[in-house]
Amino acid sequence: MTFSIVARSDDGETWGVAVASKFLAVGSAVPAAVAGVGAVATQAEANVAWKGLALAHLDDGGTASEVVQTLIEQDEGRDHRQVGVVDKDGGAASHTGHACLDWAGSRTGDGYAIQGNILAGEEVVEAIEEAWTGADPETPFAERLLASLRAGDEAGGDRRGRQSAAMLVVRDAAGYGGLDDIAVDLRVDDHADPVTELARLLDLNELYLTASTEEEKVPVDAALERELDEFATAQGHRDFHAWVGTENYEMRVDPGLEWIDRRILAIVRGESSTGDETPEDDA
Numbered sequence: 001m002t003f004s005i006v007a008r009s010d011d012g013e014t015w016g017v018a019v020a021s022k023f024l025a026v027g028s029a030v031p032a033a034v035a036g037v038g039a040v041a042t043q044a045e046a047n048v049a050w051k052g053l054a055l056a057h058l059d060d061g062g063t064a065s066e067v068v069q070t071l072i073e074q075d076e077g078r079d080h081r082q083v084g085v086v087d088k089d090g091g092a093a094s095h096t097g098h099a100c101l102d103w104a105g106s107r108t109g110d111g112y113a114i115q116g117n118i119l120a121g122e123e124v125v126e127a128i129e130e131a132w133t134g135a136d137p138e139t140p141f142a143e144r145l146l147a148s149l150r151a152g153d154e155a156g157g158d159r160r161g162r163q164s165a166a167m168l169v170v171r172d173a174a175g176y177g178g179l180d181d182i183a184v185d186l187r188v189d190d191h192a193d194p195v196t197e198l199a200r201l202l203d204l205n206e207l208y209l210t211a212s213t214e215e216e217k218v219p220v221d222a223a224l225e226r227e228l229d230e231f232a233t234a235q236g237h238r239d240f241h242a243w244v245g246t247e248n249y250e251m252r253v254d255p256g257l258e259w260i261d262r263r264i265l266a267i268v269r270g271e272s273s274t275g276d277e278t279p280e281d282d283a
Contacts, residue, residue: 002043003116003152004030005128006084006092009141010111014183015039015086016169018145020195022118022158027166027187035170035181038064038087044100044117045080047071054085064093064113071095082106084113103159109133114148120156127155142169142184146199153195165194167202176209176251183210207263211251217259225257231268 004019017031017039032051033039038058042050050071057067064085072078072095079097084106086092092113094106104117107129114128131151135144145167153162166187174183186201188194220228225240232243244253244264252261266272 002026002030002082003114003119003124003128003149003157004041004043004084005112005114005132005145005148005152006031006039006041006086007112007132007141007145008039008086008088008090010137012088012090014141014169014171014174016141016145016167016184017041018149018165018167018198019043020149020153020157020162020165020198022160022163024164025187025189026164027168027189031166031168033168033170034059035172035174036088038085039168039170040086041084041113041115042081043115044082044097044104045077047075047077047081050075050081050083054083058085058087063087063089064091068093068095072097082115082117084108084115086111086113116152116158118159120159124152124155124157128152142167142202142205145169146195146202150195150199162192162194164189164191165198167198174211178211207252208248209251212259212261216252216261216263217254218262218265219259220254220257224260228257228260228268 002021006017008015015033019026019030029046029048030041030043034055040051040054054067064087067085079099082096082100084094090111092108094108094113094115096104096106100117103119103121106115107125112132114125116125128148128151131148167184169184170181171183172181184205188197191197228240232240237243249264252264
């Protein structure tokens with residue numbers, strides 16, 4: 001009833017899971033990941049306990065293959081289960097119980113495990129694999145996961161239809177304020193076109209919850225600081241930092257106002273209502 005990709009980035013710094021299904025809130029059941037440890041997807045007649053167990057075994061030094069073998073040996077429901085695991089070194093393994101409903105199966109390779117059940121056919125996992133392995137190396141990891149999931153969806157996906165999708169991506173200090181490892185944690189619980197909706201949410205996640213790169217930072221001089229404060233007070237805020245907090249742009253503006261993200265500056269100047277456009281460097 002589900003198809004997923006579990007993967008590690010080529011640079012070995014990021015792990016993630018992308019999943020879609022004709023199942024309510026698939027993101028609550030399938031994915032789990034910890035930076036520097038690995039990632040797992042448990043599905044079919046999912047044993048959600050496998051998420052914590054897999055990550056614990058990985059944290060103890062187990063490889064993906066060893067962890068999958070341990071999980072299925074200790075679970076009498078193994079024939080109805082499906083799981084994919086990628087370890088800290090990019091080793092990958094997948095299990096599909098023989099009692100999983102057709103079509104069910106998987107593909108694994110260096111740094112990825114792809115699996116699905118009740119699919120339109122084997123072409124679904126093939127499409128996901130082709131999208132993953134054929135991606136431009138410069139493609140951001142989360143976007144690469146999304147493109148792979150979309151390829152599976154377009155190849156037929158879950159043969160019962162669409163309902164939910166989710167993405168979980170982890171990297172050290174990638175979370176809000178750099179205080180945890182959650183780079184992306186998005187769920188579309190019930191939607192007619194969940195993968196497309198997941199793409200929309202990923203765009204918002206990039207704007208609101210992803211730290212600016214050095215290339216996106218515009219230095220704030222005295223003139224620009226006055227401009228920013230004048231903008232904020234005109235909007236009814238005590239200062240620019242109050243506006244930033246109200247609009248949830250904390251990840252895109254330096255607390256000491258040494259710099260501001262290009263997209264946020266574009267919003268301030270009325271050049272973009274969504275943050276999609278960027279101003280020139282000569283702020």
